Amino acid sequence: MDELKKAGSENNLETAVLTFWPHPRFVFNPNEDLKLLNTLEEKTLLMENYGVGNLFLKEFDEEFRNLTGEEFVRQILIDRLNVKYLIIGYDHSFGKNKSGNFELLKKLSKELDFEVEQMEAINIHENNISSTKIRKALLEGDIIKANEMLGYHYSLSGTVVHGKKIGRTIGYPTANIETENIKLLPKKGAYIVEVFVENKSYKGMLSIGTNPTVNGEKLTVEVYILDFNGDIYGENITVKFRDSLHDEIKFEGLEKLVERLDEDKRLTEEFNF
Numbered sequence: 001m002d003e004l005k006k007a008g009s010e011n012n013l014e015t016a017v018l019t020f021w022p023h024p025r026f027v028f029n030p031n032e033d034l035k036l037l038n039t040l041e042e043k044t045l046l047m048e049n050y051g052v053g054n055l056f057l058k059e060f061d062e063e064f065r066n067l068t069g070e071e072f073v074r075q076i077l078i079d080r081l082n083v084k085y086l087i088i089g090y091d092h093s094f095g096k097n098k099s100g101n102f103e104l105l106k107k108l109s110k111e112l113d114f115e116v117e118q119m120e121a122i123n124i125h126e127n128n129i130s131s132t133k134i135r136k137a138l139l140e141g142d143i144i145k146a147n148e149m150l151g152y153h154y155s156l157s158g159t160v161v162h163g164k165k166i167g168r169t170i171g172y173p174t175a176n177i178e179t180e181n182i183k184l185l186p187k188k189g190a191y192i193v194e195v196f197v198e199n200k201s202y203k204g205m206l207s208i209g210t211n212p213t214v215n216g217e218k219l220t221v222e223v224y225i226l227d228f229n230g231d232i233y234g235e236n237i238t239v240k241f242r243d244s245l246h247d248e249i250k251f252e253g254l255e256k257l258v259e260r261l262d263e264d265k266r267l268t269e270e271f272n273f
Ligand SMILES: Cc1cc2nc3c(=O)[nH]c(=O)nc-3n(C[C@H](O)[C@H](O)[C@H](O)COP(=O)(O)O)c2cc1C
Pocket: 163, 164, 165, 166, 167, 168, 172, 173, 174, 175, 176, 189, 190, 191, 205, 206, 207, 210, 211, 212, 213, 214, 222, 223, 224, 247, 248, 249, 250, 251, 257, 261, 264
């Protein structure tokens, strides 16, 4: 994004990001249960926060997926978007049968009068970053690694819905968050999070799991918000993941669960946000 903004201001051009919806993998592998790092709303917000001028959303439909790489460049990039300077990812290919790549763009750039730049891979600890690797880290509960690769804190948003009302009876009311179905949830377990309620930020401890201690069945996402007391059913809240606390455990009764929650709370209070 920094590279994009730099190219924009140096060449006196508007900046834009082109993305596809639904995610092409949903179209190619409709039976795969693919989960995404960002919902469309989150993606839009991220681009806004990065200061990108325009976000173009192309519907990834049957007609579009049959365009060759060259047709895509001519019909979409040039005729529709009037691209003058293009930045593409280091291993990016596009168009039917992946016929489009950096080489093709370089070839077409002279005839169609645009410049093209290929990003180098960004490395962390000598490994290239990819969304596959970020997904893997989250599914393994490795929040620190996922955040490091993302360059921001992984987040979840959703409406607060009703649960079993057990939380309040053990001194830990937990707001149950209903997330979008396509959003990737980190591994089951407990995490330290930052919680945003009506634009105010709080420390929180969050659990993802089926709550085996109380013989729960449904997978829920629940957050206890420190130094907070209020009815927030129906409200939209956001959590940002900061660190992990522990895997999901089936405790021998609520007393043991509460002992662990007391410990989780102490760790959350001590965490340097
Ligand atoms: C930080 C945190 C960690 C938790 N860890 C576990 C756990 O390891 N095992 C478990 O059965 N429940 C765990 N719980 C979930 C509680 O069982 C849950 O909050 C309780 O069942 C209340 O549910 P309710 O909101 O439906 O009333 C955890 C809750 C929090 C806030």
